[in-house]
Amino acid sequence: MTEPMTGLTPTSYNRYSRYLHWLMAFLILFMVFLGWRFDDKDSLIFTRANLHKSIGILIILLTLLRIALRLVYKAPPAAPMSKWQIWAAHALHVGFYVVMIGLPLSGWLMVSTSTRDIPFFGMTWPHLPVPQTHDAHETFEAAHGLIAKLLFYVMIPLHVLAALKHQFVDKDTVMEHMVPGLKPRPILNYRWLLPIGVVGSAVVLGFGVLRGTPQTRNDAPPPVASVASSEAPEASASVSEAAASSVSETASASQAAAVTNWVVDKSATKIAFSTSLSGEAINGGFSSYSAAIAFDPEQLDKSRVKVTIDLSSVSSGDNDRDGSLKSDAFFNVAVTPKAVFEATSFTKTDATHFVAKGRLTLHGKSQPLSLPFSLIIKTDTATMTGSTTIDRTAFGVGSGEWAATDALPAKVKVDISLKAKAAK
Template sequence: MQRYSRTAIFLHWAIAALLAFQISVGWALDDLGARGFSLFQLHKSIGITVLLLTLLRVAVRYWKPRPAKLEGGWQGALASAVHVGLYAFMLGAPLTGWALVSTAKVKVPTLIFGTIPLPHMPLPADSHALAENGHALLAWLGIALFLLHVAGALRHHLLMRDGLIWRMMPARSPLLLVGLPALILIGFIAGRAILPAPRPAPAAQATAPDNAIEPANAAEAQAPNAALPADDAATNATQPATAEEPAGPPPTWTVQPGGRIGFTVGNDGDMISGSFAKWTAAIVMDPDHPDSADIKVTIDMASASVGDAYKDGMLPGDEFFGVAAHPTATFVAKGAQATGPGSYRASGTLTLRGVSKPQTIRFTLSGKDATRKVLGNATIARAAFGVGNGDSSGGLAPQVAVTFAFTARRK
């Protein structure tokens, strides 16, 4: 009996296994929310792989001779229709998925397996619903066609016993007859296996105040009163009744290389942590007379990174930092208050995405003479600045914890 070419056989079983994986994962993506972000990227990558393999399969179909049809009549017509439908599914599902991503309100970049960038299709935004509905419909049609295809193969092999199934095997081997179809089951099971485990219901526990945050590192954890709440500042401040007058103008400090401004936000039970690679700080302050402080920090918002190429591509967009219209964020404070030995609080103004709001930072100073180590933190209500205003931000916590650590030298 004439067989399909080895290339066609390989592509047939490889595409079948990948489609089983795609269906297995795709069913769960909507329910995973933010926890499914990495799986969504994998789903896109495999979808484009299926598209490329299918195009190759079409080319091979016309390049290599195919076995002749064994059955005519309505049964043969139905088999041909199922084959045509499967090709339409294998091409249409990835294309509608690509269109869906391209027309989404939040432009999530597509990197094939985290490496090769895939541009968005130049489609109008109002075609998003059509792409989304088409993708879902094709998935269900694909499942139905797949079941019909399997039923037809079993009919020929078990009832008609015409050996048709051997045409899609590289050799007439019972081991291959079991092993190759098993790839489809393996693909489906693999898709289910990589899904995140359901989250257990949170146990009752004592809750920290809204403005409590984790220290950036062990050194910060050891710093006294590094995150002293504002309400406790007056109680814990132990300033003498009469303050010594400053001997002269407050010193200016220069931030040394190697400092860090980081941020952490809850995301549907997980934590997203990142940092800003580019920022500057102009600091004037006499630690013994904190009311002399004059602080200005400027952050290049395009330098934000969370260590994930997909998410980093989203941060500059309008849903988050809106870098095109507002490339920088600034914090300005005039004066600070001592809240304990070596610890301070500065209340000023944060300007982010063109919105200015009052903001308080807390920090500690260690060291002496001309070099001081600065550790501090703040808690920012992101909604007040319009950060995280789209569909993909639904799982984000309302508070963003910001930490900073750097060394400054007195001029």
């Protein structure tokens, strides 16, 4: 645990500070290169984002530890240099400490403007007490980007160039402060493997890890797993057998006594939605619902449909995102756990195409909604497909940073494919 010394004067930083220096150098560079890939729209974009958040919090903790070590252990003396160089070196080092806290802190502030949980390597990190508004998010995001540019384009190049100047021009011992034995001569020294390895591995891993399947907004969505599924951000709804069984309500039956009642085949039914977040396609659906369907193409005036969706069954293939959808920023399932579409008026456009007109109640608000659909009935089996667009802002779905429609559009497409059997 002892360090090389001349008398009581250390010739390098203590080993713990050196270890932290190179670990943090790797993490910071890795974070920069990983952050550049946020524009890549693939199936692991949210996994990369969660890793970015986790490492950001880790950097704050490591910076505080490094400051503590700096106070406990004596630093090696500065190499002989002019006063302006001493001042510049001191200012740059202080600047690094400020930025190493300020950069992840601005990111922490930014994600705290959302109700979504902040991940920290599988655990949940607390939010900072900031307004959960779009304007606050934009402010902290701009600060985060500005500090990142200052670090990568100004401070790191200055730090590296200064170190190389000391090594090859001044030929002093500055590099040995962090790499003991890396003397100016001989130039070819195996100890160069440490700084080169740190930079190289940060580049390779930053650009190479967590590469998912490229996705486009026109990709055919795969089936959604259960609500507890993870790592399928492009999934749409394939309703599970574990969903609640179909309910046929007696009120509808009495209103249309001569109209066929239908029981939904959950294994062949999908209630799906699609939207995008900053240009990335998001597909999801609901796996739990009940449906009371009394419908006859020849008795549209007596037909009635009521579908009740359990919003807590939402699944978009990403647990973190699903938690955000259930929160008070979106569906607020603790207060309004159900969405209800009730259609009492139907029009026929041709032999197999109809329009259901009714009202959708969502997030405590009720709005008119029309659902165009096609229907084919063979004997006792009905196959229906329908599609409509819902304006989430009309129902107050999306608050705080999600109230704006630049990153998350107001219009959400809903697709329904349904198979049902005539009730016996």
